[in-house]
Amino acid sequence: MFEVTLSRFFKKYDTLRDYSLLSLLLLLSLILMFYGDKNENNAGIHLIAFVMLDKINTPILALQQVLNTENENSLLKKENAFLQMQLSRLKEMEQENGRLRELLGFKSMQMYPMIPAKVIGYNRQAGISAIQLEISREAKIKKNMPVLSARGLVGKVLQVSGRYATCQLVTDRNFSAAARVQRSRVEAIYQAKEEEVGQLIGVHHRSDVLQGDVVVTSGMNSLFPVGLVLGVVTRIEKDERELFQKVYVKSAVEFAKLEEVLIVNTEDVL
Structure with a gap:
């Protein structure tokens, strides 16, 4: 608002300044004509007049320059904000493409058909750990189908309704799965215990299990x-x-960063 007011002022001032200068020059011309050669200070009169005009005009021009600079800065800020927004969108697209490429690479190595789904919500209230998935209408999703990410098992389908499905996470206290220590082949039951941590149930105290071992289904x-x-x-x-010894397992999945998953159709083997 202040900039607009100043702009209007300077436009009016420019017009007024031109008229004032013209009027002053006409006045000086009349004075010179009146005095003719009798007045030896004609040059002095000219000099004084232009000095006075310069004294008035200089600060106004300085203010106008400041306003122009502020306008340019405002435009540059807007352009910078727009470019930052575009850059952010490009980064989001790049990250999404990376995640999808990772999922597609994982999918190509599996013997089961994979159905992609998008994570659209979380439910971690009252001890329930679940995520909401958006699926295609044509997808033949059924209860108990495994849900994966490129890092590992996310959970299983709990219920399906139209284009949406609920996935029970491996961190849910009611989740369990037959498990095996990949290195030593020790068998156990994986049982969710707390946030992103589960426990292997039934591991004999003499069984070969080490910290850092990978646990798989x-x-x-x-x-x-x-x-x-x-x-x-x-x-x-x-x-x-x-x-039995107590063996604690941290999930391989980063649930806070989960955006896309694959649902495994275990009924149809490729």
């Missing part, structure tokens, strides 16, 4: 194919007086 039930990554062993608690 064993395929000993009909829900999950063999070899899906559940996570990595992060902590082991042993007590010689106890028959």
